[in-house]
Amino acid sequence: MYSYPVRKIIHIDMDAFYASIEQRNNPALKGKPVIVSGPPNSRSVVCTCSYEARKFGIHSAMPASHAYRLCPQGVFVPPHFSEYKEASRQIHEIFSDYTEIIEPLSLDEAYLDVTKNKRDIRSALLIAREIKTRIKEKTSLTASGGVSYNKFLAKIASDWQKPDGLTLITPKKAVPFLEDLPIGKFYGIGKKTEEHMKKIGILRGKDLKRYERWELIELFGKSGSYYYDVVRGIDERPVETERVRKSIGREETFSRDIVDRNEIREILNRIAGELEETLRKLETGGKTVTLKVKYHDFQSVTRSVSLAQPVSARRELMAQAEQLMDKTAVGERPIRLIGLSLTSLTGDDFQEGEDQLDLFSFSRRNQNQA
């Protein structure tokens, strides 16, 4: 095994952020099931909901109408993003008292690398505790913290005792902890993968550990390699202060469900045009094209294709999208959302291993010279 210098990573996750802010700003909402979303009779989805609302089975990304059926007495509040941004700014100010290495994931979540910190506090747990206290003082909101030696574990830790929790996973505890962890709790293992894993008898970390890296790659594609590492507590991803773009995409929710393939095609064509423009500005292209389709019943599928050469032109994107559409029920089932994205981006920041010389092309060059 390799050994890496031990880092100290904190993951801070605000508890029911939007809903808590609404409750703070309007004390009448305290203790009530608050659902931040558009009106329940619209097509909007839930942004966040308070812990009281979660008891009814409501969760984010659920259609507001569905949330209403689960909890008609719920208080539906439209989002006030400027409020959330302000609170987020205050929290980040607190973070930056300790470190500049902050990676925001969204308004309410961030990783901090405090291996070296401005206050020379050796215990990351102590820092996390201070941050939590100061957030509470400054914003009257609670946060959950996770402390560990990499991002993956810190993220799992913060989720461990929500709300208002603080969990430390030491290198010593990590391995038994991960072995015992239900597979669905692994960050990065989604619902589908969880189902797939359970089907083949992977219920906890220890079951996952029985698989070789290649087996996981074969079963789950490239993520397999990630699963192989994280179940062993290995996650070398640095806390990245500037978000490196890994994908470029657009999606669109329709005001009514669409069945007609031509209509979908027109919308995709427009999206592809917008992507082309963005790609040109960023001087990049992508080798993987992904089409996302959400059907009227909220079932959503993605279909992707990996190409040998990066694409960026609208026409090329559309050609791929056409083929991907054939692998979905576009034109057969009513659709509420369509999206197109590009990953495996090329360009300086994006590509891996471009320094690596190629065995075969090199030999061809040699032959030509000879």
Added chain:
Amino acid sequence: MKFKCDKNIILKEISIAQDIVSSRNALSILSNVLLEADNNSLTIKATDLKVGFETVIPVEIEEAGSTTIYCDKFLGIIRSLPSGTITFEQVNNEKMIIRTEDENISFQLNTIDADKFPELLAVDDASYFELSQKLFMEMISHTIFSISDDETRYFMNGVYMEKEDSRLVMVGTDGRRLSYIGREFEENIPDFPGIIVPPKILQLIKKLASGEGNIQIAVVDKSIFVRFDNQKISSSLIDGQFPNYRKVIPENQDNRVVINKEDLSNALRRVSILAEHKSKKIFLTVEGDQIILKSEESDVGTAREKVSCTYEGPETTFALNYTYLIEPLNVIDEDNILFLFTEKNRAVTLQSNPEKDYLHVVMPMQMD
């Protein structure tokens, strides 16, 4: 059909079957495992149409017969039962009852007729040739790690196998490094055209074979068949043009460095701590009787280590992906290795010292 079997014996085989059955569409015949009870043995078959698996285990049969059963749930049930003898009984040709000896626990699973199960590809005995399991498994270990997982280069997603003169040759490459082994066997190997074997069947062989005795192999049309111990596995081959590997195996590399494998391997592991995460680039300099390994300079810091070696040639520095060095070192089975090269931007070769029947070719990276 009715038979009895010890839990742990059948569990092992059914869990292998579960790795093979199609997990994509539940409740199709391909998600089922075929059971055939006859002559006090149970034949278990599973397939996803690409890979086929067949094994035989001894069971106590009360009534011969055959059927298919949903492998996923079957496995779940067997796994959940306490250790001991389990009775399996098919009733009315539509259900299987699974119960423990004390009859306290019983499950019923719906079955699908055995005749709906796809015929596993088979070849006649005469098509098989035989090799030592152990030597063949070594060949797999020497090559499989080098294959590509880039689906756009699907023809490198498997290990190439061919017969060259009297040798059996296996080659794995991802286009940047290549592993070759060409092994002479005592047994006579018939001629067959070069094939690309998917890693799954090779890994299954590595996982399931005892390493004792022989393995039988047949290559017919676009499939490979293997038999060993009590198991039979078949797999369709990857249909594609494998790159001309012979052209990239360097000949006559003048510069020879002899290094202790352990020393180099340990040094690489240490220096890799500070190698850049993505590129995995390190610098390797050969200079007189020492090799200097260095990480790239970064904001984090740098690593540097000297390893003694035997070398008489010009000072040369390479940039290399350290995993391309560590992986071959893991499988080289001599204490010393040979590091051969011509110049810094050309492929280097790693092999054992004394030389054996395998070698690993690694293309360097650009220096800066």
